[in-house]
Amino acid sequence: MIRVLIVDDDKLVRKGLASAMPWKEFGMEVIGEANNGENALKFMEESKVDLLITDLSMPVMSGIELMRIVRQQYPHVQIVVLTLHQDFEYVQEALRLGAIDYIAKVQLEREQFEEVLGRIKTLMEQKEGSKAASAPDEEAEQADEWFVLYALNPMNEDSKSSSSAEYALPDQAVEAEAGIWYWSGSPLVSYLPDPNAALVCFQHLSGLDRKSVLQLIRGYKKSDLFYEFDPTESVLFVNAAELLHREKADRSFGVDQIKGKWLSADWIYEANVFESMIQELKGYKMPPIRLARIFFSLSDEWNRLYQQILTEPILIEDFFSSWFRFEEWLTDVRDRISSANTKPLFSKEIQNSIVKAMNLAQMNISEPIAAADVAQQVNMSSSYFSQCFKQYVGQTYSDYVRDIRMERAKEYLRNTTKTIQWIAEQIGYNDEKYFSRLFREQVGVLPSEFRQLSEGRTK
Incomplete structure (x- = not known):
């Protein structure tokens, strides 16, 4: 049965x-709906989808953006474009990104339903034909051990799926889906560790039919490979019997809770806290795309929080091939922040307290906390806190709060159409006129003028 996801904001x-x-007449079943691309991706993280039917024009995330991500993260999914107008520029872009067909809403009538689904089914079969033609021999079906090569790099919009020739695979290798090949017998004799590909040996497969084994190796890529792959090892050995009976990871985590922990300063200075948080995060086994989203957001917050001490902003990769690479990146971020924070005049405890104070100021920007209250929360006397903060950060606490408020106001002015009053309230000023006057003193122009200048630069 072909599992269908329909995405349209209507x-x-x-x-x-x-x-x-x-x-059902065409062997299809609608298993889900979504009103935008972001919700569609969330659905696909939890459910297997074979056919994606998506509108092009949607809020939050457009169909084109959705297609680009799906081509990278779920290359086996076939895509059909659903469009209200026959805008051929958009349709051509969608087809270039790999859509097999498009449906014009204005021309869709009941008597055409069978024709449309029949055409889609035929196109899907044609695209899958080369895979279906490559059936393994009887020996492979009965083998107790299969080798599987997973291509880890996502496809970009201008590339085709990885070729087996890139990895010098044996002649009997069969492509299970885009970027996954399997075979029985010997491993790749000359295969060396590759950060962009994982060679996995699935053992103890006897008793499983071919369909079950294929489900196993596909499911392993979706749920476990990212977290278990080590690019320093030539082959990853997996006990299929244990994998089948493995308990699913507890994914009942709160995104806000995770962000709150990683916005604290404890993990930067305490190695045991960092290790504990790393293991907790890994234990969630969240889909890699969700992990990336959370840390894209966190990297923005870290840059805002530590901009005074970092020589260069923290950048995050567009794609992590494995947890190994993600942990390397996160460790590097920790090293950069901790080394930038290291100042011989202060103990680690004092440095930690100052960073916590900076964090509190950032997280409570709509209702700023007075210096005396912050000092109490970080267990320092008011006078000593003020002295240490100025020496460490390079400005007084009140000046720091004012500056981060102005920076946040600039972001709102550049990226939203909210009123000046609304922006003033979001950064802790109830009086719009007072905020505007203070903004002009700090920036040189009124908030309304800053917005106009920003809009002019983007045109």
Whole structure:
């Protein structure tokens, strides 16, 4: 059964397509709906999808953006574009990104449903034909041990799927789906560790039919490979019997809770705290794309928090091939912040307290905390806190709070259409006129003028 996900910001369109089209007649089943690209990705993290039918014009994340991510993260998923207008520029872009067909809403009538689904089914079969033609021999089906090579690099919009020739695979290797090849017998004799590919040996497969084994190796890539792959090892050995009976990871985590922990300063100075937080994070086994989203957001917050001491901003990679690479990046971030924070005049405890104070100022920007209250929260006397903060950061606590408020105001002015009053309230000023006057003193122009200048630069 072909599992279908429908993505459209119009609820009536989604419900209409799901209920009116004769899906079952063509071996299809609608297993989910989403009103934008971001929610579609969340659904795909938890559910297997074979066919994605998506609108092009949607809020939050457009269909084109969704397609680019799906091509990278789920290259086996076939895509059909759903569009209200036959805007051929958009349609051509969608087809270039790998869509197999498009459906024009204005031309979709009941008597055409069978024709549309029939055409889609045929196109899917044609694209999958080369894979279906490569069936393994009887020996492979009965083998107790399979070798599987996973290509870890995502496809970009201008590239095709990885070729088996890139890895000098044996002749009997079969492509399970884009970027996954399997075979029985000997491993790759000349294979060396590769950060962009994982060679996995699945053992104890006897008793499983071919379909079950294929489900196992596909599911392993989705749930476990990212966290278990070590690019320094030539082969990763996996006990299939244990894998089948492995308990699913507890994913009942709160994103805000995770962000709160990683915005604290404890992990920067305490090695045992860092190790504990790393292991806790790894234990969630969240989908890699969700992990990347969380730390994209955190990297922005770290840059805002530590901008006074970092010589260069923290950058995060677009894609991590494995947890190994992610942990390397996170360790490097920790080293950069801790070395930038190291000042011989202060003990680690004092440095930690000052960073906590900076963090509190950032997180409570709408209702700033007075210096005396912050000093109490970080266990320092008010006078000593003020002295240490100025020496460590290079400005007084009140000046630091004012500057981060102005920087946040600039972000709101550049990236939102909210009123000046609303922006003033978000950064702790109830009086719009007072905020505007203070903004002009610090920036040189009124908030309204800054917004106009920013809009002019982006045109």
